Amino acid sequence: MTFENTLAFAQQQDKNDPLAHYKAQFHHPVIDGKQVLYFTGNSLGLQPKTAKEYINQELEDWAQWGVEGHFHAKNPWVSYHEILTPASAKLVGANESEVVCMNSLTTNLHLLFVSFYKPTAKRFKIISEAKMFPSDRYLLETQVRHHGLNPDDAIIEISPRDGEYLIREEDIIAAVNDNADELALLFFGGVNYFTGQLFDMEKLTKAAHNVGALAGFDLAHAVGNVPMKLHDWDVDFAAWCTYKYLNSSAGNVGGIFVNDRHGNNTEINRFGGWWGHNKERRFLMENSFEPMTGAEGWQISNAPVMGMAILKSSLDIFDEAGIENLRAKSLKLTAYLEFIFNDIVDQFADISLEIITPNEPTRRGCQLSIKLVGTNKDFFQALTKAGVIADFREPDVIRLAPTPLYNSFEDVYLLGQTLKSLAKNWR
Numbered sequence: 001m002t003f004e005n006t007l008a009f010a011q012q013q014d015k016n017d018p019l020a021h022y023k024a025q026f027h028h029p030v031i032d033g034k035q036v037l038y039f040t041g042n043s044l045g046l047q048p049k050t051a052k053e054y055i056n057q058e059l060e061d062w063a064q065w066g067v068e069g070h071f072h073a074k075n076p077w078v079s080y081h082e083i084l085t086p087a088s089a090k091l092v093g094a095n096e097s098e099v100v101c102m103n104s105l106t107t108n109l110h111l112l113f114v115s116f117y118k119p120t121a122k123r124f125k126i127i128s129e130a131k132m133f134p135s136d137r138y139l140l141e142t143q144v145r146h147h148g149l150n151p152d153d154a155i156i157e158i159s160p161r162d163g164e165y166l167i168r169e170e171d172i173i174a175a176v177n178d179n180a181d182e183l184a185l186l187f188f189g190g191v192n193y194f195t196g197q198l199f200d201m202e203k204l205t206k207a208a209h210n211v212g213a214l215a216g217f218d219l220a221h222a223v224g225n226v227p228m229k230l231h232d233w234d235v236d237f238a239a240w241c242t243y244k245y246l247n248s249s250a251g252n253v254g255g256i257f258v259n260d261r262h263g264n265n266t267e268i269n270r271f272g273g274w275w276g277h278n279k280e281r282r283f284l285m286e287n288s289f290e291p292m293t294g295a296e297g298w299q300i301s302n303a304p305v306m307g308m309a310i311l312k313s314s315l316d317i318f319d320e321a322g323i324e325n326l327r328a329k330s331l332k333l334t335a336y337l338e339f340i341f342n343d344i345v346d347q348f349a350d351i352s353l354e355i356i357t358p359n360e361p362t363r364r365g366c367q368l369s370i371k372l373v374g375t376n377k378d379f380f381q382a383l384t385k386a387g388v389i390a391d392f393r394e395p396d397v398i399r400l401a402p403t404p405l406y407n408s409f410e411d412v413y414l415l416g417q418t419l420k421s422l423a424k425n426w427r
C-alpha cells in the first residue's frame with residue numbers, strides 16, 4: 001500500500017482500523033501536563049483501564065472471605081493461575097497443558113534450565129546470540145558454572161557478520177551443525193530486544209533437534225507482539241514476561257511453555273514445590289514430591305493473585321482482539337513508521353539515523369531500532385523532552401515500538417512531526 005506523510009492520511013487509517021477503539025481502553029501517560037506519544041510498550045505496557053476493577057474484585061473477596069477466598073472468591077485463588085492459561089496458550093500457540101503463569105522471567109528460565117540443560121561430558125554446549133539481554137547472559141554464565149563448566153568453553157555466541165547488525169540464520173544453523181556432537185541446547189530470544197529481529201523459531205528448533213539438542217526461547221519481546229506456534233514448531237521450552245507487550249505492570253508474573261512431550265514425563269528432574277505437586281493430593285501435606293503433568297508441574301509456590309488479576313485484565317483484551325488481527329494491524333503500523341521515518345530522515349543535517357531492524361516485515365515484530373551516528377544520548381533526551389516516550393539502549397540505539405493495541409497511525413504521524421522539528425534544530 002502507498003502511504004502519505006499527512007495528518008489526513010493517518011486519521012483515515014485510524015478510521016478504517018477495526019482495532020482503533022482499544023486505544024481508549026488504556027491509560028495514556030500525561031507528563032508535564034501533556035499527553036505523551038508512548039512508543040515503549042516493548043519495555044512496559046500501558047495500564048488497561050479495567051485493571052483496577054479486576055484488582056478490586058480480589059480485594060473485595062479478600063475482605064469478605066479472608067482465607068476462604070481460596071475456594072469462595074468469585075475467581076477462587078486456589079486455581080487462579082488456571083484462568084490465565086487459555087489466553088496465554090493462544091498467544092504462544094500451545095496446548096493449554098503446555099502453559100502456566102508463575103514467578104518471573106529470569107527465575108523461570110533458571111527453573112527450566114534445571115530440567116532442560118543437563119550437560120554431559122560430551123554434550124555440554126549452548127548456542128546463543130551475541131549481546132543477549134544481560135539477564136539472559138547472566139543466566140547462561142551461571143548455569144554453566146553451576147555445572148562446573150567454563151562459560152568460554154560452553155557458550156557459543158553467534159554474532160552478526162562484520163559490518164552487519166543482524167544475525168544470519170544460516171550462521172546459526174552452521175554453528176549448530178559444526179557443534180553437532182557437543183551441542184546440548186540452542187537458546188535464543190524469539191525477537192531480539194536490541195535490534196527487533198524476529199527469528200524463525202521453527203527452523204532453529206529443527207536444526208537443534210537434527211543434531212540431538214534441545215531448543216528453548218526467551219519470548220520477552222515476542223509474546224503479544226507476534227503470533228507463534230510453539231507446539232507445532234516443536235519448541236522444547238520457552239518463558240516470557242508479561243509487563244512488556246502484555247501490559248501487566250512492572251515486574252509482574254511471567255509465563256512458561258513446556259512441550260507436552262516433556263510435560264507428560266513426570267520423571268524429568270526439576271525443582272519442586274507444593275504448587276507443582278499432584279493437584280488432588282496437594283493439601284494432604286505428604287512427604288514425597290509427585291509432579292503434575294504439563295507445565296503446571298514446574299510451579300513451585302502458590303499464585304500471586306493481585307498481580308495475576310492485572311494480567312487477566314490485559315489478556316481478556318488480547319483474547320477479544322485476537323493476536324492475528326493485532327499482527328495484521330501491526331504490520332501496517334510499523335511499515336507506516338518506517339515510511340514516515342524514511343521520509344524525514346534526510347532532513348537531519350549533522351547526524352545520521354539508521355533503522356537496523358530488518359526491513360522484511362516477516363523478520364520483525366512491531367519495534368524499529370534506530371542507530372544514532374554523530375550524536376548520542378542528547379538526541380534521545382531531546383525526543384523525550386518533546387513528549388515522545390521511546391527508549392535508549394547503550395551505546396547508540398533508540399527503540400520505538402508502535403503497539404497495535406494502543407498506538408494509532410496518528411501517533412506515528414505526530415512522532416514524525418516531532419522528529420522533523422528536532423531535525424530543524426539539531427546542530
Ligand SMILES: *Cc1c(COP(=O)(O)O)cnc(C)c1O
Binds near residue numbers: 133
Ligand atoms: C525484559 C527482559 C528480561 C527481564 O527479565 P526479568 O527476569 O523479568 O527481570 C529478560 N530477558 C529479556 C530478553 C528481556 O527482554
